[in-house]
Amino acid sequence: MNELLRYYKKIILALILPIVAFAFLLIARIPFAVYAPGGISEVEDLIEINYNEDKEITGTISTTYIMSIQRPTYFQFILGTFSPYSSITVLSSGYANYTNEEISQISYLDHVTSIDASIIIAYQKAAETNSNIHIDYDVKILVFGKAVYLDHYDEISFGDEFIQMVGDGDTIVTTIDDISTYTTLSDAYDFTFYNSEKGQYTVTLSKDEEYDKFGITLKTYYLVDDSTIYPTYTENSSNIGGPSGGLLQTLAIYNHLIDEDLTKGLKIAGTGTIQYDGSVGYIGGVEQKVITAYLNKVDLFFMPSLDPDYASDNYQVALQVCEEYGIEAEGWLIPVSTFDEAVAYLEGLDVS
Amino acid sequence: MKELTTWKELRTEFGTKNLIDGFTGAFALVLLPLLLTIAAIIEFITVFLYLLTLSVFLIIIALFVSVFVLFHLWRRSLMLMNEEVTLDFKKLFLKPLLIFGIVVLILGLIFIFFLIPILFV
Structure with missing residues (x-):
């Protein structure tokens, strides 16, 4: 080993400082947040409904996730400035006092409770036309x-x-x-x-x-009462956190419970939280989610639209993003304010 | 069989201790840059997830280059220990290098086509 170190002594000495500097860039974290495009994830892979197993679902319904890097390293921060699709903000005051592990725990809690909300809304809607379907929940x-x-x-x-x-x-x-x-x-x-x-x-x-x-x-x-629910379901583990998959989870579960196929062969994605009254809630990271959907070539993208006059309304922001990146929003970006609206849109969709 | 003989000759020429010492030195020099490179690519993935496949290929290339450099430094180390060595062991290192490259490539492809769809649910 000593021979090697002696032979490359000059090179090693010359590289020590750059390597230490680079390691610092990779390790030291700063109080910012970088948001970057992520991917889409089929709800069927996350929640399996033990019902209608023979039903043929011709399309897909997916949630959209983005990469939300809280307290990035300097290197991630620099990469974020070079990425055409990323945005960088100062760390949200709501998260400023939490460790990254705690932020993950909050995100996980948001995610699992959004699944329960999706199950409840979808089952209740399906139970209106199918008396076999039953759900109870605990508050x-x-x-x-x-x-x-x-x-x-x-x-x-x-x-x-x-x-x-x-x-x-x-x-x-x-x-x-x-x-x-x-x-x-x-x-x-x-x-x-x-x-x-x-x-x-x-x-x-x-x-x-x-x-x-x-x-x-x-x-x-x-929270769903698993002891009385029919049909039962299996929830698979997921690496994706947050509540913004609520609307699409609800659509996919509902689509599994009914006889018709709402997907009509389309690759459907979207975003939006789901409330217990069936209304859709705002989400963050609109720009990255729209780009993610575009890069993943989805056919339809649902976006929360609650108030057209509100400058930060998700749909209005998404329209601006589409314009900025040359994405044709007409017929692709679909504004919705409730779960029922999304169902009605898909039911009325003519894909012939 | 011929390779096994060459490995034995190599051991006779340098001794097990020197072989291990040379390898350890080469490994130490390669490890830090490799770890930094992989860490950098992983952080690259967090920002450019839509370039995930490219990133996995970059990791494969980084591993392959690192192993190539490892064997090169190991050989250099042995040459420095005994500059008058007559044994040609350059080709001896080529086979494990290729085997490692193929294994890494296969694992990378498995990751791209099977694990990524499972992990990103």
């Missing part, structure tokens, strides 16, 4: 956010289920709205949660003096 309150000043920060995890808290006058509080009502007389209260292993634990949380808040964000979710 649960889960931990969705944690502030840096939250007590017992490491004990409470994202997705833990809120059971109750003991409020003023020993009132047992079990709803989000009642928490502020019954926490006016003291600074600290006992909160009880279930963790992911269904273990119950109680922690005393105190209000932060500056914000007068406990520092925990709770959100209500509807």
Whole structure:
């Protein structure tokens, strides 16, 4: 080894500094976010409905994902500036205090709960015409956010289920709205949660003096009751996070439950969260999602459109992106505000 | 059979310790640039996912070049230990190099055509 090191000594010495500098670019992270085009993912690969197995689905329904790099390395940041399709922003204030692992946990929670929402909406819609289909769900309150000043920060995890808290006058509080009502007389209260292993634990949380808040964000979710659902379904693991696949997941599940084939042989993709009332919600990364769909040559792309007068309306932004990149939006980019609208569009589509 | 004889002659000529020492030196010199290159390509993939197939080919090429350099440095190391060596072992290294290249290429193609569609669900 020594002979080799001596022989290449000059080259090694000359390369040390560039290699260290390059390693620094690859390792050091900066508080920005890079958004880049990703891909499309067929919902059938993610959720298998154990029903209508013989039904022939001629087309595909896919969700669209983008690469969302929170706290990129310098190298990723530089690459992002060179990519014609990427955008770079300062790290969102909502994520600024979270580690990348925590951001992944939030993203995962968003994703799994969006699947439950999709199942519920699709089954309820299909049950209107098929009495065999049945679904029940539980309403649960889960931990969705944690502030840096939250007590017992490491004990409470994202997705833990809120059971109750003991409020003023020993009132047992079990709803989000009642928490502020019954926490006016003291600074600290006992909160009880279930963790992911269904273990119950109680922690005393105190209000932060500056914000007068406990520092925990709770959100209500509807979760499928697997014991009574018909038909059953299998949810495969996924590397993709976030709730923006909601609308397309719902469409694909619904398409599997009904007799007709809504896809009509088309490669359908889109984006948009799904709410429990069947309405579609806004998403982020419109530009990258439109480009992703375009690069993947999809036939139809659903985009949330809730208010044409709102400058940041997803559909309006998507139209601008199409114009910028020379993509023909007419008949390709489809604005929708509800799940029913998307179904109606596909039902009325003439592909002959 | 002829190759096995040459390997034995190589061991007789340099000794097992020197062979391992030469290989370790070559490996040490190749490893850091290889790891940095692969890390750079992986970060490239995160921004240019739509160029994933190209990126996998870049990784295959990086691995192939690294192994080529590894064998070259190993040979150089042995030559430096004994400059008067008469044994021609250049061709001896060619076969493992080709085998490695083919294996990496096959694994890369499996990744492109089978694993990528599974991983990106």
